[in-house]
Amino acid sequence: MSTTTTPAPTPARRGRRRLDASLIVGIALIGVIVIGAILVASVGRNFFSAGNIRDILTGMSVLGFVAIGQTFVILCASLDLSVPYVVSLSSLIAADLMAGNPANIPIAVLAVLAFAVIVGLANGLIVSKLRVNGFIATLGTGLIIKGYLDTNYKGTSGLVPPEFQYIGATGVGPVPISTIIMLAVAVVAAFYLARTRTGNHMFAVGGNEQVARLSGIRTARPLIVAHVLCSVTAALAGLLLASRLGVGSPTVGTQGGYDLLSIAAVVLGGTLLMGGRGSIWGTIGGVAIFAVVDNVMSVMQVNPFLKDVVRGIVIVAAVAVYTARVTERRRPRFTASGATDASGGGIARGEGPGGGNAGVGTTAVERSQEEQS
Amino acid sequence: MSAVTSESPTFGRRLAGFARVLISPRGAVFLLLIVLLVAITVLNPSFADPSQLIRFVQRVAPVAIVAIGQYFVIVGGEFDLSMGSVVTAQVVIAGNLIGQNDANSIPVLLFMLAFGAFIGLVNGLIVSFLKVPSFIVTLGMMLALLGATLYWTGGAATGNPADSFRQIGRGGIRDLPVIDILPWSVVILVVVLAVAVWFARRPFGRTIIALGDNPTAARFSGTRSWWVKTSTFIISSLSATVAGVLLVGYAGVHPSVGRGYEFTAITAVVLGGVVLGGGRGWVVAAAAGAFALEALFTLLNFAGVPSTYRDAVQGAIIILAVAYAATTFRARRRGRALETSPVASTGAKGPDPNPDPAHPAPNPSTQRADNETKGGS
Secondary structure, three states, rough: OOOOOOOOOOOOHHHOEEEOOHHHHHHHHHHHHHHHHHHHHOOOOOOOOHHHHOOOOHHHHHHHHHHHHHHHOOOHOOOOOHHHHHHHHHHHHHHHOOOOOOHHHHHHHHHHHHHHHHHHHHHHHHOOOOOOHHHHHHHHHHHHHHHHHHHHOOOOOOOOOOOHHHHHHHOOOEEEHHHHHHHHHHHHHHHHHOOOOOHHHHHHHHHHHHHHHHHOOOOOOOOHHHHHHHHHHHHHHHHHHHHHHHOOOOOOOHHHHHHHHHHHHHHHOOOOOOOOOOOHHHHHHHHHHHHHHHHHHHOOOOOOHHHHHHHHHHHHHHHHHHHHHHHHOOOOOOOOOOOOOOHHHHHHHHOHHHHHOOOOOOHHHHHHHHHOO | OHHHHHOOOOOOHHHHHHHHHOOOOHHHHHHHHHHHHHHHHHOHHHHHHHHHHHHHHHHHHHHHHHHHHHHHHHHOOOOOOOHHHHHHHHHHHHHHHHOOOHHHHHHHHHHHHHHHHHHHHHHHEEEEEEEEHHHHHHHHHHHHHHHHHHHOOOOOOOOOHHHHHHHHOOOOOEEOOOOOOEHHHHHHHHHHHHHHHHHOHHHHHHHHHHHHHHHHHHHHOOHHHHHHHHHHHHHHHHHHHHHHHHHHHOOOOOOOOOOOOHHHHHHHHOOOOOOOOOOOOHHHHHHHHHHHHHHHHHHHHOOOOOOHHHHHHHHHHHHHHHHOOOOOOOHHHHHHHHHHHHHHHOOOOOOOOOOOOOOOOOOHHHHOHHHHHHOEE
């Protein structure tokens, strides 16, 4: 790819590109906070009061967990629609196994994680080995788990001991423990993406699977790992919800709408739905935007149905503002070093003359071969 | 593809060709449908009764119509998640605006169609011009529309349209010889399907497929991408509107009518062998996917499977069906890819999705080598 002979993008473009994904999300977040603060102030409340910040951070934590996992999956150009059911069943498994006894906490947590790994493995294997589109595969596994939930649970079940409930209930100053854990997971996830081999391979596989394979990457592994990590973070969200509710609930995941909202948060955070570009911190920013918008609406006592309207508009508007800047030039991922000046991939999208040759049925591989020759 | 069989010279080859189509991922949905229908009939012989069958078709009609609409969006390379909310909104609009006054039916029906087209237009324009992924646009539309509908009704079931309007969904031509009653929904389904097949074969319909297959190539060959893309969303919203009209009669007015239709429709379309990501698929197969899905539910009912397991079985079936299609594509490609793939894939595969009847054998879908990159979103 690096041998492409097309002219480099103009310096002006380069310069604008430096305004990278996470930064734009950060600016959007600040904008939302400012508007929110003004709106909240207009009804005579203080947006920056400790209680309110605590509410926002609490609202971030559950969706944050799910969205971190979803980021991995979307980076690999897949999707995970099974998360709400994983969340629900995790909360139930945890609450049932704990049964009010603190001694059972480790076992319950391990069992939940094991369950999540199994679901994630199943998703990952179906997507990578059976070649089922991620949307369909995870819709299917989600439905299977839903069938199990509906059949075996009629309502809330189990009991979470108070020791475990503290995780959801306590905090350091205005910052809840759950949010701290979520941010810690985000740090680990960001490190994983940036510094490990599999993490880097996720970008490669998501960007262009054929090219990744021709470059000698085992394309299945990053995909499977991403799905496993996604299920695990969803399970963490389930544990957190169990700790907050004190019981397990079969509907807690679907009520939260975590599948679509997490995808929306990830895309809001600047991750391309087509995979290959994005960041964990962008996702956290997206989640924060959601949390702030939700919080402002609850403070202003907006009708719950209107909340959905606003949410929908915010999602589309925010992503529109964002994509207006980014879509034109998509591929370059490792911008700083010249090692992988991946702009060749962008050419196939019509940026340069290379895209013109791509015939109707020309595959990505052929395209890349053309470019190399 | 019936053309595949009709043009072949001998009966034996015809049969072989037919069998091949049935086994191919593109025809598999018909095979699945036949198997399911036979299984239902075995469990419950009265199902084969013409009047029962026509009732079954009536029940499937809304889902099938939504699936047909979704087909155009998906084959054009996008998603429409807002269909379920459009159905809900239309049902509630019909319930509230028509009331018990027959004279309102026609104006309100026209308003509903305009409203549906408007929703599709908004979706399409945002996708085309603001470059927001359709998944996100229609997700936002889904939330916003459902929220607005519930806000309007206060979250409760309200309104009850005039009976004459509800007849569209529940009534029909009575006192026919064999089938006893020919429900209007069946007639509408047939009309919609016929129009859809006709439309898909028109240059415009083929442009949609070309756009879904390779947007860059479509743009270079002079397609007005934005209008083609927008029109697919208009089509899907209109089809959701028609489904809503049928559902008003069939299921009544309730804000939960239509919920989950978007996923059902996508499932049906994918069952029909249409590839998510666009560029490949047949609209009749998409409708057949809806029938197969509903037949599956009927079968589970008759088989006495607890209704709570319906979802689980549905999930398993979708995965298996798509996995079957995907692995078959892959296996075939392996067979010939090394020597002929580049020529075959650049040469034969064009905006024309349907093979020339004179060249019956290869399924155009199998000539593409980039199955695996088409998937992401």
